[in-house]
Amino acid sequence: MNSGVLKTKFKLAVHEANGQKYEDLFVRIMMQCEQDFKPVKPHGNIGDRGNNGWISTSGRYYQCYAPEDLPANTETAIAKLNKDFGTLKSYWDTISPVREFYFVVNDRYQGASPHIYQAVSALKIEHGLTIAEVFLSGQLEEKLFSQKNEVIADVLGALVLESDADNVIYKHLVTQAIQKLELVYWLNTSDNLIAGGIAAKLVDSFAEFTTIVFRTNMPGLKPELEGAIYGLAARIDALVNHFTHSEHSSLFGNRIWSQDRSWKKIQRTPSVYKQMDEASQKWREELFYLHRNLVHALNIFATCVRNSVDPGFFMGQSFVVNDSLGTYNGLQPYELIPDGFIEL
Known part of the structure; x- marks a missing residue:
């Protein structure tokens, strides 16, 4: 997750939050961070009796104050x-x-007046509190x-921060994946890969997608989706490099990247031929x-897109390894849905 982006968003939320809005922000965070924290809802004309949230088992109480300008309201605050x-x-x-009392103020990162600290300290002494702090x-x-990434994203997203602009970025990357990877024609691409080749224009398009991904500053609000996008880009990059940075593949007629078998046409000693054949077969494997x-x-990637951006992505269908000629299955056509990664 991009913590810098999220912290910036949090600071913006704090600067914009006055009165009830800051109390709502405080309460939502405390409910995620403190298991026993209980918010107090104002009731009728008696209000909340000075308690904006508490932990009854430890006698800990919180009181919120969020004026537009705290330094100008010191006397009012006290x-x-x-x-x-x-x-x-x-x-x-x-x-x-x-036993414990916290005066929760929105100081907008400017600090509180020493007079407020003095007033809180006086309450501690007067009432024999264990803790009293600003x-x-x-x-x-x-x-x-200090919480897990999912908690941070949930709190910020649920309040004000999962904006249309953030979703535009995710939707843009999903659209780029569909277009640059030509996902509509994936069965054909997969079949060609089984045969040992891929169109040169598609290799270029694959490379364009990885460039787009690694140049994009993602919002950091959907960690699983972002991880899936980065993971997809890494697997695409590995496949592209296998064709473009290998002595066992060649670009034929500027149209197709394919396994290079031209070495077979040159006479070699049996041992050298065997070594080259084994290396070529390993490349294919x-x-x-x-x-x-x-x-x-x-x-x-598709699962994450359905969970957070587009529930109907590719009509819920899985992508497959498509071997229409049965190259690896005794000439019997088959489709494979992998259940994990196999690291080389």
């Missing part, structure tokens, strides 16, 4: 702090004694980004495995 803590203490202390937006960021791995990568 007044709210004292008033709300008094309400909280009188109501909630009988339910679960208040909880800043930077600390909220640290708490979120590796091509089959690279082909097979690419098909498995295509199916992983």
Whole structure:
């Protein structure tokens, strides 16, 4: 996952969040990060009694304050702090004694006034609290980004950050895959690979797709899909290199990359001929495995696309290794859906 992009998005969300919006952000993060955290929903004219969220087993309470301009509202912040803590203490202390208290403020990464810290410290002393602290937006960021990537993406995406612009990037890459890999004609491409060749224009198109992928700065909101895209590009790159960077393949008539058998026309000693024949056969065997791995990568990619971008991608069908002549199956046509990668 692109953590830099996600942190930038988080900071933007913090800067835009006032009042209830920041409290919602705080609550969603705490519910993901603290198993026993419970939000408090305001009820009628009694409100939330100064409690925006708590952990009853430890007597830990949180109170949120997110004005548009915290430095200009220090006196208001302290007044709210004292008033709300008094309400909280009188109501909630009988339910679960208040031992820890956090004054959660949206400081927009600017810090809080020393007067606020002094007021919180005074509450700690006056009420004999174990902990009483100011909880800043930077600390909220640290708490979120200490979680697993899926949790981070879920929190940010569920709030405001899975924007149309982000989905445009994913949809663009899916469209490029369909076009550059000519997926509509995959059965024909697979058949040609079984025969040991591939169209030169398709090799160029494959290479264009990998270039597009590795130049794209992905949003980082769909880690499984992004991993599948990168994985697909890597398998394509390996297949392309097998043709374009090997002494056992050649470009024929600028149209077809294929296994090079021209060496057979030159007279050689039996031992040299045997060595070259074995090397050529190994190239053909590796091509089959690279082909097979690419098909498995295509199916992983297709599953991720269906899960997060397009449920109807290729009508739910799997990609296959297509051997219409039965080259590897005793002249009996067959289709293979790989169940894993085979590393060379």
